[in-house]
Amino acid sequence: MIRVGLIQMRMVEDSKANWAEAEARMVEAAAKGANLVVLPELFLTPYFCQKEDPALFDLAETIPGPTTQKLSGLAKKLGIVVVGSLFEKRAPGIYHNTAVVLEKDGSLSGIYRKMHIPHDPLFYEKYYFTPGDLGFKSFATSVGKIGVLICWDQWFPEAARATALSGAQILVYPTAIGWHPPEKDAYGEAQREAWELSQRAHALANGVFVASVNRVGFEANGQGEGKSGLEFWGNSFVSDPFARVLVRASTHATEVQVVECDLAKIEDTRRNWPFLRDRRVDSYENVSKRWAD
Secondary structure, eight states: OEEEEEEEEEOOSOHHHHHHHHHHHHHHHHHTTOSEEEOOTTTTSOOGGGSOOGGGGGGOBOSSSHHHHHHHHHHHHHTOEEEEEEEEEEETTEEEEEEEEEOTTSOEEEEEEOOOOOEETTEEGGGTOOOOOSOSOEEEETTEEEEEOOGGGGGOHHHHHHHHHTTOSEEEEEOOOEEOGGGHHHHHHHHHHHHHHHHHHHHHHHTOEEEEEOEEEEEEOSSSSSSOEEEEEOOOEEEOTTSOEEEEOOSSOOEEEEEEEOTHHHHHHHHHSOTTTTOOTTSOGGGGSSSOO
8 A cells, every 4th residue: 555645835935934834744644644745846946947047046956965865854754755856956057857756764765857848938947957867767665666757747648658667556746837827717727627637547548546746826937017927726636547536635725635545456457457468569669759750
């Protein structure tokens, strides 16, 4: 059994306050029985990618580094596996959006660097993040094999498939996704539904659990007047291997959700829906091309 704790958070400008909130919620999740706890994408800061500002590179830190050490200490103290998302400084001029996986004894099981980097209005991530170069993989932990992907990776079935084929039993997606307020009335619910549907499809197609952890709240980008910024839509959730939602958080609140995931359901689902068995691996060469001309 994996007992997954989702830490859905609202971020503020003060990184110390964000850490204090994350720590308190991790303690709460552990008290509720979680043995795997997942934090949202870039949980220490507001979503700074809404603008291009070279001074914001100062937010990055090395891995291992101060936040990794604090997460490690908390993982050991609480006896939980932790997935945390950080702005990594790898070398001068090379920065990544990186998730760390920490074992319950505090050791670093591994890191995943975000592979798909978006660049859209108020999501200017290509300015800050070098694409990941570690590939798609899973991490063996005391609670099972965890595959970690990050936010924009959610939309790519190839990423989910490759990670599942590495042996992942649960795909974990630290996330920062939300609405442009002027578009919310017209497109908001369709966008949120598409986001959830995409990930539940990954669970079904691969016969794995999926845990997606988002932030909440409106974050201004400091430019222009009025509601210039993003409204993060929360709705963190866990899906079972047949795409059934086991738990879903609210749209607006900081909260902790803990749900039990029975890993035996992976075997049962794959026996009855043998998508991996029936894959035509001899016929997918075009998948590795940009376009099948």
